[in-house]
Amino acid sequence: MSHIRVRFAPSPTGYLHIGGVRTALFNWLFARHTGGTFVLRIEDTDRDRSTEEAIQIIMEGMRWTGLDWDEGPFRQTDRLDLYWERAMDLFERGLAYWCVCTPEELEARRKAQQAKGESLKYDGRCRDRGITKPDQAAALRFKAPQEGQTVINDLIKGRIVFENSVLDDLIILRSNGYATYNFSVVVDDGLMNISHVIRGDDHVNNTPRQVPLFQALGFPVPEFAHLPMILGSDKTRLSKRHGATSVLAYRDMGYLPEALINYLVRLGWSHGDQEIFSMQEMIDLFDLKQVQASAAVFNPEKLLWLNAQYIRTSEPKRVAEALVPFLQQAGYDEAAIARIPEGAEALVPPLRERSQTLLDMVEGAVPYLAEPMTMDETAAGKHLTAAIAPVLKEFADSVEAAPDFAKETLEHLLHGLIERQGLKMGKVAQPLRVALTGRTISPGIFEVMALLGKERTLQRIRAGVERAMNAQGAAG
């Protein structure tokens, strides 16, 4: 087979959504797996709805997810002449004709057809008018074959047969001179030598209309692979009302791109029982044959779980790098981060076991970044009691006198203290935790101390002791 070339062709009318990323991902994986070329093409022929901002957002999303393209972005609005030329060629060869029906007339006829229960189709009234030079606004229509069948051998769905009698004479050039989607797609796929068209299965019905166009234009017909749709929890097409559908929204909610990609690749594709795939594994293992033909429901819980998996198994350095922008966003500057003896990377191991998103990690990091610390009053009232004050004080004194601040040293000191006092670990750890973090929930107590550093550890325990003694005063 000749060189494999695929493309992702979004229209820049809004944000890059989850479904689009999945389509881009499968194209990308297919290209990377086969050593082919991945082309990015912007389908912006609808000039009323396309925006420059949307183009930037699409590229930002692609970059964030790591789906890099080899060629493009090509913009269809830069290629208008190409479509015009091909359309005129079709006209001159009698394969296309001018249609002077107005959009309003067309709309009215569609309504009438609907009322009568007929199929919605252009009635062909301009087909044989033989208009050569329209003196009014006119659109150019392609003379679709009306007899026989068009057969698609879809790489995912198998053989699909369409009766040509259902085919419409579709408009290829609007009366404003711009090519329509169905035409520009074919011209571009042909001109760009696209070998495989991998797209959402909402395009299945467009395929039998495009195939005759490829043939009329003298292009080889590419292979088609129609990906199943992604549905919301109510089994209708995934949309905003099902929650976040923009990729960048997931970035902003603290998801790692590798987790999102991993989730998306499993929506419709599988490799045995494997759930977690590195990008390289996906590339090595990807095969269109393993793509599901049926639609899949988007499951936010599983995505969350995967994100948590990635957060706790990725290199701490990688997680820290993704985390820092979130810390800054939350108002913790370099100085705040510098309060942690080992820096931001040190936050990762202690915090990630209880975080599903980077945002969770930011929340968990607050006690180590913020000065002064915020004390949860309820927690203080319950744990910082008069009875525990002397124990905490003794611990602080021993830590202060210790030769170093190593975890082993601290553990040794605390265990010794507990033994001498005949206490249980929980009786001392909780008050200590509250004194150190202002909360009842935190990483292991020694990890907390490491994040705080010796100075702040001592200062906070002493403040806690103070408070516990005041509790005694209030009680007595």
Next chain:
RNA sequence: GUCCCCAUCGUCUAGCCUGGCCUAGGACGCCGGCCUUUCAAGCCGGCAACACGGGUUCAAAUCCCGUUGGGGACGCCA
């Protein structure tokens, strides 16, 4: 309405092409337990599905037909 697609636990799926290894496996979620300095994580266990009806066959989740259900498309949007 017309055309097209789809159909295994609540969800993602393995198995289906090349029937027997399936008393249908894994994962998320849920429930219970273990571990334990909190919360998590981890580990162990549990609940839970071949839509229905006909065929074909010694044998069907797997092949065929129908029914039902769901989705998508029918624009001078893409």
